[in-house]
Amino acid sequence: MRADRPWESLTLAVSGFAGDSAVGTVLxxxxxxxxxxxAEVVYVDGGSAPGTVRALTRLVARGIxxxxxxxxxxxxxxxxxxxxIQEHESGALARQPYIAFIKPDVLPLRRGHDDWLAxxxxxxxxxxxxxxxxxxLIDPPQSRRDGFDIHDFASLNFSLMKRSSFREAMRSQIxxxxxxxxxxxxxxxxxxxERYRRALIEWAWQxxxxxxxxxTLARPESRDWMIFHINKSGRRLRRLRSRMHAGDDVERHxxxxxxxxxxxxxxxxxxxxxIEGAVRRVKRAFRPGSNSS
Numbered sequence: 001m002r003a004d005r006p007w008e009s010l011t012l013a014v015s016g017f018a019g020d021s022a023v024g025t026v027l028x029x030x031x032x033x034x035x036x037x038x039a040e041v042v043y044v045d046g047g048s049a050p051g052t053v054r055a056l057t058r059l060v061a062r063g064i065x066x067x068x069x070x071x072x073x074x075x076x077x078x079x080x081x082x083x084x085i086q087e088h089e090s091g092a093l094a095r096q097p098y099i100a101f102i103k104p105d106v107l108p109l110r111r112g113h114d115d116w117l118a119x120x121x122x123x124x125x126x127x128x129x130x131x132x133x134x135x136x137l138i139d140p141p142q143s144r145r146d147g148f149d150i151h152d153f154a155s156l157n158f159s160l161m162k163r164s165s166f167r168e169a170m171r172s173q174i175x176x177x178x179x180x181x182x183x184x185x186x187x188x189x190x191x192x193x194e195r196y197r198r199a200l201i202e203w204a205w206q207x208x209x210x211x212x213x214x215x216t217l218a219r220p221e222s223r224d225w226m227i228f229h230i231n232k233s234g235r236r237l238r239r240l241r242s243r244m245h246a247g248d249d250v251e252r253h254x255x256x257x258x259x260x261x262x263x264x265x266x267x268x269x270x271x272x273x274x275i276e277g278a279v280r281r282v283k284r285a286f287r288p289g290s291n292s293s
Contacts, residue, residue, distance in 0.1 A: 001097070006118040007036040011094035011163070015086040015156075016104040017046040019233045021055050023104045025241070027064050033108035034100070035117055040066050044090040047071040047078030067093055077182075084200035085182050087156055091166045091201075098124070099163050105231055106157045107241055107261075111224040117160075123217060124162050130154065130169070130205065130214040131161040134227040135255040141218065148217040149255075152209040156202060158227050159216070169208035174200065221254040223247055228261035 001009040012030060016023070031037045043065045045056060059065045069089060071078055077085050091099055098121055110116070120132045131154040135141075141149035154161070170178060174187050190203045209216065219225060228250075230240050240261055244250060249263035 001118070001121050003115075003118045005036060006098075006121055007031075007034045007038045009096055009121070010034065010038040010098045010100055010117075011040040011042055011096040012038040013042050013090040013094055013099050013101045014104055015044045015046065015083070015090040016048075017052075017083070017086075018048050019052055019055070019104050021058075022234055022237050023055060024059050024062070024064055025238065026104050026107065027059070029241075030100075030102060030108055033110055035114065038100070039096050040094065042067045042069075042090050042093045044069045044086040044093070045071060046083055046086045047073040047075055049073065069093065081198045082182065083198050087201045088170065088178065091163075091170075094163050094166075097163055099161055099166055101156050101159045101161075103157050103229075105233060105237060106227065106229050107237075107244060108158070109226045109228075109244060113225060116219075120160055120217075124160070124165070128214055129217060130165055130209050130212075131159045131216045133159045133216045133218050135218045135221055136227070136229055136259040137218065137257055140257055145217075148219055151216045151218060152206055152214070154202065154205045154209075154216045157229050159205075169205055170201075172211070173204035173207050223250065226250060226254075228253065229259065231260050 012027075012034075014027070027041065041064065043056060043059075045052065045068070047070075048056075053070060056065065056068055056070075060068050069086075071086070076082075087101075091101065123129055123132060132148075133151070133154040134157055135149060136157065137151055137153050137155055139151070139153065141151055143150045174190075177184055177187050186197060187200075187204075189207065190197075190200060192199070192203060208214065221227070226244065228244055230237050232240060240263070243263050244261060250261075253259055253261050253263075
């Protein structure tokens with residue numbers, strides 16, 4: 001890893017479903033956030049419609065994506081509850097010694113912190129550190145160390161790790177399931193509600209951390225460092241991106257577990273929501289069994 005150009009040792013691993021040309025905007029935001037274009041950009045699509053496929057292939061032609069894997073929309077793998085197959089594949093295709101996993105609806109923004117990537121890659125040299133991740137995780141931090149929040153969970157919305165660490169975690173935790181083409185028994189030691197089984201890769205990372213006594217590090221957010229999950233696409237994502245870049249109502253969203261960036265409504269949107277709320281209140285007031293006179 002070259003300390004002055006650490007992104008040249010990095011694969012940006014993306015998995016997603018649906019979306020449009022906004023994906024290119026998100027990826028170039030990540031290039032700026034990393035400090036430069038990564039050595040490799042891998043994108044594994046989960047069986048999206050033709051419009052998304054066309055947008056992604058245009059990004060290949062533009063040199064934004066290096067390796068694109070597409071899935072027949074009628075494939076058995078194309079399932080909301082089996083997205084872990086594409087998530088695993090995005091890491092398995094990586095060729096560089098470091099991987100940054102991201103999602104196409106997650107926006108980064110930093111001012112300064114120009115050497116963050118090289119320094120965080122160095123932190124991954126600590127045998128107790130599995131990954132550097134974001135703060136919007138499933139639980140509050142366990143503790144604080146050297147300015148980082150300490151967790152045992154890493155998010156696919158953003159996690160930086162060694163490729164060797166990714167492979168070791170996958171092999172030790174779900175190797176038999178991978179070898180069965182993800183058609184065998186769901187790993188019995190991964191205990192979660194059935195509706196959350198889709199997060200298998202993240203659960204496997206957490207189980208690996210707990211088995212080996214490893215930690216993940218998350219840098220607290222500020223106006224100079226944000227990684228926000230948007231959970232929107234297209235024009236809605238672009239509108240929220242504009243507000244995020246303008247610093248609109250961002251502090252309220254810093255470091256919130258499971259947080260989504262939803263700035264306070266304004267203008268016509270605020271007016272419309274006010275009317276919607278008033279209509280709901282009227283309906284409740286005249287609902288049978290209400291206490292209205």
